[in-house]
Amino acid sequence: MYQSNLLKTGSYINGQWLSSATYFEVTNPFDNSVLANVSNAGVTETEQAVVAAKIALRGWSQKPANERALLMRKWFDLVMKNQDELAELLTLEQGKPLAEAKGEISYGASFIEWFAEEGKRIYGDTMQAPSNDKRIVVIKQPVGVVAAITPWNFPNAMITRKAAAALAAGCTFVVRPAALTPLSALALAELSKQAGIPDGVFNVVVGTDSRAMGEVLTTHPDVAKFTFTGSTNVGKTLIKQCASTVKKVSMELGGNAPFIVFDDADINAAVQGAVVSKYRNAGQTCVCTNRILVQESVLKEFTEKFVIAVEALTLGNGLDHAVNIGPMISTSAIDEVKQLVALSLNAGARLLTGGVSEQGSCFYQPTVLADVTNEMAIAANEIFGPVAPIISFKTEQEALQIANDTEYGLAAYFYARDIGRVWRISEALEFGMIGINEGIISNAAAPFGGMKQSGNGREGSKYGLDDYLEIKYLCMGGI
Numbered sequence: 001m002y003q004s005n006l007l008k009t010g011s012y013i014n015g016q017w018l019s020s021a022t023y024f025e026v027t028n029p030f031d032n033s034v035l036a037n038v039s040n041a042g043v044t045e046t047e048q049a050v051v052a053a054k055i056a057l058r059g060w061s062q063k064p065a066n067e068r069a070l071l072m073r074k075w076f077d078l079v080m081k082n083q084d085e086l087a088e089l090l091t092l093e094q095g096k097p098l099a100e101a102k103g104e105i106s107y108g109a110s111f112i113e114w115f116a117e118e119g120k121r122i123y124g125d126t127m128q129a130p131s132n133d134k135r136i137v138v139i140k141q142p143v144g145v146v147a148a149i150t151p152w153n154f155p156n157a158m159i160t161r162k163a164a165a166a167l168a169a170g171c172t173f174v175v176r177p178a179a180l181t182p183l184s185a186l187a188l189a190e191l192s193k194q195a196g197i198p199d200g201v202f203n204v205v206v207g208t209d210s211r212a213m214g215e216v217l218t219t220h221p222d223v224a225k226f227t228f229t230g231s232t233n234v235g236k237t238l239i240k241q242c243a244s245t246v247k248k249v250s251m252e253l254g255g256n257a258p259f260i261v262f263d264d265a266d267i268n269a270a271v272q273g274a275v276v277s278k279y280r281n282a283g284q285t286c287v288c289t290n291r292i293l294v295q296e297s298v299l300k301e302f303t304e305k306f307v308i309a310v311e312a313l314t315l316g317n318g319l320d321h322a323v324n325i326g327p328m329i330s331t332s333a334i335d336e337v338k339q340l341v342a343l344s345l346n347a348g349a350r351l352l353t354g355g356v357s358e359q360g361s362c363f364y365q366p367t368v369l370a371d372v373t374n375e376m377a378i379a380a381n382e383i384f385g386p387v388a389p390i391i392s393f394k395t396e397q398e399a400l401q402i403a404n405d406t407e408y409g410l411a412a413y414f415y416a417r418d419i420g421r422v423w424r425i426s427e428a429l430e431f432g433m434i435g436i437n438e439g440i441i442s443n444a445a446a447p448f449g450g451m452k453q454s455g456n457g458r459e460g461s462k463y464g465l466d467d468y469l470e471i472k473y474l475c476m477g478g479i
């Protein structure tokens with residue numbers, strides 16, 4: 001079993017580590033070895049966490065913003081001081097290569113730093129009243145207790161991106177991380193404790209009964225706001241559940257990112273951009289390229305260069321420094337990818353490189369498919385694996401029609417040099433985030449979020465606090 005000072009094996013509620021009668025195993029997707037046995041929390045513990053957050057709310061929300069910021073800054077410093085250990089833990093439970101895991105830890109920490117600073121800049125407003133005896137004043141206040149459900153693909157950063165905004169706004173927080181990757185969340189809780197974040201302000205409940213725990217977090221009357229990162233289907237169910245108590249919700253859901261290569265693109269740059277955007281985290285991010293659209297006149301050049309770059313990637317154990325693609329999260333994730341590839345090949349796509357891997361049950365080779373059409377299942381669904389389908393197009397209009405022909409609207413990418421085209425395409429793409437000659441777009445300063453069925457709300461940036469604040473209007477009369 002894995003040993004580390006940051007390895008915690010029970011939920012963190014009201015500043016206490018909880019142990020329960022039953023346990024579940026957390027395993028390493030590289031070889032299925034058991035990393036830890038973790039106390040299995042359920043409904044009772046989730047309710048306890050909400051109550052703890054409710055009790056802590058008064059003290060935390062009334063602290064001056066600069067005092068909250070100082071505690072958050074300490075939390076940030078501790079996360080960065082422990083970056084190597086946190087990254088190793090993350091690679092072990094999630095599989096991503098160590099360099100990517102280290103990147104996720106600093107990415108995750110950057111939200112704590114960013115929002116610690118932004119929390120000091122929550123401004124109100126005054127407005128022109130309709131008569132002289134009145135004044136209109138707007139103040140902003142924390143929404144209250146925030147509940148979150150976060151995914152396994154970013155076991156650290158998807159928590160801090162929500163928790164840091166919530167805490168900076170003066171809210172308290174309860175998160176249920178994915179049961180596949182709870183150890184990074186618990187390590188974050190340990191560091192929040194060391195930083196002096198008061199008991200009950202940041203709570204982590206870990207357990208396998210996602211449905212029952214989700215029910216508590218989406219229906220409990222003391223939860224004012226619910227936030228989720230995960231699939232669109234699960235998000236829809238959670239939104240419905242939140243309706244029963246009319247909670248504020250923000251949702252970061254699935255994507256189907258087009259990556260468009262126009263004939264005026266720098267092809268070498270486009271190849272590099274497509275590789276990083278497609279194969280980051282073995283293709284398991286919501287913003288990963290899902291469909292590569294290439295203009296016919298540059299199709300041959302792009303495809304040949306792309307296949308060479310993909311074949312240079314090394315698949316293996318994330319702890320090995322030479323590896324740049326780790327295992328996928330589970331065998332069921334592999335099965336879904338296999339099925340999408342089989343359907344594409346049956347429908348006329350061609351396998352240029354990759355396919356099933358002999359390395360182990362959770363491995364799939366970085367794969368490229370040619371002759372894909374937008375009607376195939378692989379183009380309509382979020383692949384969430386290391387497979388790049390290439391679709392060709394003739395005109396700008398056709399590229400836009402294909403790119404927007406999806407219910408998703410999270411991220412899109414395109415490579416072009418003509419400035420008129422850059423504006424036309426940027427404005428016409430129906431996606432919340434656009435990478436223009438760039439394959440990696442996520443950072444704390446930028447608003448992360450989607451349109452259409454990819455969700456609502458924005459995380460990070462100056463807009464990220466809005467989802468955790470109420471606007472209150474004060475009408476002052478008798479003046």
Ligand code: SIN
Nearest residue numbers: 229284285286287442
């Ligand atoms: C996600 O996959 O949900 C997040 C990816 C990112 O933050 O870049």
